[in-house]
Amino acid sequence: MKTLTDWLRSKGFTPDNIQLYYEACTHSSYANEHHSGIDNNERLEFVGDAVLQIWSATALYKLMPKLHEGKMTTIRAQTVCESTLAKLNEQLGWYKFLRLGVGEEKSGGRMRPSILADHFEACIGAIYLDLGYEAAAKILDEYMKPLITAEKPEDVTDYKTQLQEYVQTDNKRTIQYRLLDESGPSNSPTFKMGVFLDDICMGVGESSTKKKAEQKAAREALRKLAI
Structure with missing residues (x-):
């Protein structure tokens, strides 16, 4: 199979809008190298993210025994996180169809x-x-x-949701994530983010x-708060 449409046909679907x-x-790197009005997949990624959110919310709502809202939020965040979507992309073989600079x-x-x-989110957006x-x-x-x-596994543990649940009993406390620094080349940047609890920086992470x-x-x- 050479394209995503080939994959879809092999699964019994009939793609119509091939351009999608x-x-x-x-990828944006490919679009930037080919200056001919080629659209990258970022807008479709936006659509796909929304589809994943509603799909996962519906699937969790139908689970038995019924889950409370906090548990649903945690499982959804773990299920649609970056590492899971990346592994699914590999499993399906969609990465082979990706056009990169x-x-x-x-x-x-x-x-x-x-x-x-x-890319996985963009593909789901196109299919939708x-x-x-x-x-x-x-x-x-x-x-x-x-x-x-x-x-x-550890790499999909949702620490953000755990932190939110840890402090949500006190409605007066607020959590904010702020970009502290961005370094490296545009095609491989490194971001430094800080999490602030009531304007006090409680943690810093780079990735x-x-x-x-x-x-x-x-x-x-969380490690600091648990002490």
Whole structure:
């Protein structure tokens, strides 16, 4: 299979808007190198993220025995996190269809978790826009639903939600995540995020994405609060 549409046809789907799938598989590095009005997959990533949120919320709501809202929030965050989406992309083989710039390809971007996760979301967004929610949900039911009840490894532990639950009993306390620094080249940046509790910095984390840096900052804050 050479394209995402080939993959979909092999699963019994009939893609219509082929351009959507090319867009879903076009990383910004590729679009930037080909100055001919090519759209990257960031807008479809936005759509796919929304589809994943409603799908996961619905799946969790239907689980038996019933879960309370806090547990649902934690499991959803763990299920749709970057590392899980990246692993699903690898499992499905969608990463093979990703169009990357030369520099990004040489630097290992094709297997970079942040790029794989974003690409997965973009593909789900394209499927939703072209074939509807039922088609996207069918794929997610088959490949993602088993992960909801599976034991979660350390790399998908949702420290941000744990921190929120730790302090939510006091409505006067607020949590904020702030970008403290951004360094490195544009195609491989490093973000330093801080988590602030009532304007006091409780933890700092660095990573290749803001989301992962926030998780590390939340983990550090939880360790301090537990002392």
